[in-house]
Amino acid sequence: QKEVEQDPGPLSVPEGAIVSLNCTYSNSAFQYFMWYRQYSRKGPELLMYTYSSGNKEDGRFTAQVDKSSKYISLFIRDSQPSDSATYLCAMFMDTGRRALTFGSGTRLQVQP
Amino acid sequence: DAGVTQSPTHLIKTRGQQVTLRCSPKSGHDTVSWYQQALGQGPQFIFQYYEEEERQRGNFPDRFSGHQFPNYSSELNVNALLLGDSALYLCASSFGADYNEQFFGPGTRLTVL
Numbered sequence: 001q002k003e004v005e006q007d008p009g010p011l012s013v014p015e016g017a018i019v020s021l022n023c024t025y026s027n028s029a030f031q032y033f034m035w036y037r038q039y040s041r042k043g044p045e046l047l048m049y050t051y052s053s054g055n056k057e058d059g060r061f062t063a064q065v066d067k068s069s070k071y072i073s074l075f076i077r078d079s080q081p082s083d084s085a086t087y088l089c090a091m092f093m094d095t096g097r098r099a100l101t102f103g104s105g106t107r108l109q110v111q112p
Numbered sequence: 113d114a115g116v117t118q119s120p121t122h123l124i125k126t127r128g129q130q131v132t133l134r135c136s137p138k139s140g141h142d143t144v145s146w147y148q149q150a151l152g153q154g155p156q157f158i159f160q161y162y163e164e165e166e167r168q169r170g171n172f173p174d175r176f177s178g179h180q181f182p183n184y185s186s187e188l189n190v191n192a193l194l195l196g197d198s199a200l201y202l203c204a205s206s207f208g209a210d211y212n213e214q215f216f217g218p219g220t221r222l223t224v225l
Contacts, residue, residue: 008152036216043116043202043216044155088154098168099145100204100214102154 003027006089006103015112019076023089023103026070030091030101033065035074038086038105047087048074079110114139116205116217124223125193133188133220137205144186145214146178147202155202161186190222198224 006023013019021035032051036044048063050056050072056063062075076083086107090100117136125131137144143162147155157170161180180186184205190197200221204214 004154006154034213041200041221043118043218046213046215049213090154098160099157099170100147100155101157104152104154 001026002104004089004091004101004103007106008104010107010109012109012111013079015079015081015110017079017110019079019083019108019110021074021076021087021089021106021108023072024070025072025091025101027091027093027101028067028070029093029095031094032092033063033072034090034092034100035061035063036088036090036102038088040085044088079108081110081112084108084110116203116215118201118203118217118220120220121218122221122223124225126225127193127195129193129224130189130191131193131222133190133201133203133222134185135188135203135205135217136185137203138215141205141207141215142184143206143208144180144184145204145206146186146188147204147216148172149200149202149219151199158188193224195224198222 004025035048038044053067060077064073086105088105089103145160146158149155159169160167164180175191177189200219202219203217206214
């Protein structure tokens with residue numbers, strides 16, 4: 001079983017829809033949670049960064065972390081065709097492993 | 113402000129050959145991590161360099177080695193290439209050994225024939 005599970009999609013939504021992307025994880029040592037956006041054949045771009053549980057909002061994006069359920073979410077409001085990309089969740093521990101652990105990514109397609 | 117840069121963009125090699133990939137971190141960053149991303153998968157951690165030393169290593173064989181220079185730039189070397197080494201190789205930089213906000217470069221796409 002992978003430490004971080006993410007539905008690969010693809011997820012297809014109409015322009016303007018609210019998108020919900022999710023990851024689950026098994027290792028309770030993860031303390032930092034990130035969402036990256038990756039366009040085709042490009043490097044991942046950091047979108048949101050959250051420490052421990054709670055919500056964080058940045059423009060049309062909201063990240064939620066529920067450590068008790070080991071579940072994180074990214075919500076995209078008023079989705080645009082330019083949001084079409086692969087979204088990767090990533091996690092990091094406070095001590096020990098000095099590397100990001102990624103989910104496999106969810107491919108999102110926003111239809112105009 | 114230049115972000116993370118990587119060279120070359122693309123590379124084609126044959127099995128058994130050796131390859132060197134290069135990375136320059138974002139200005140002000142001193143830590144470089146390397147990841148391998150197979151098609152349709154998330155990036156997998158190879159190793160991390162800080163103060164010119166390998167601080168941590170993922171589950172990759174010794175064929176994968178690296179180096180960090182005094183100006184914080186880094187190289188990834190892969191020996192005895194296998195078909196399965198074909199992937200996008202990503203470099204990520206951050207500030208300080210304990211800081212986790214990592215910024216990625218565009219990657220080097222390696223194809224092994």
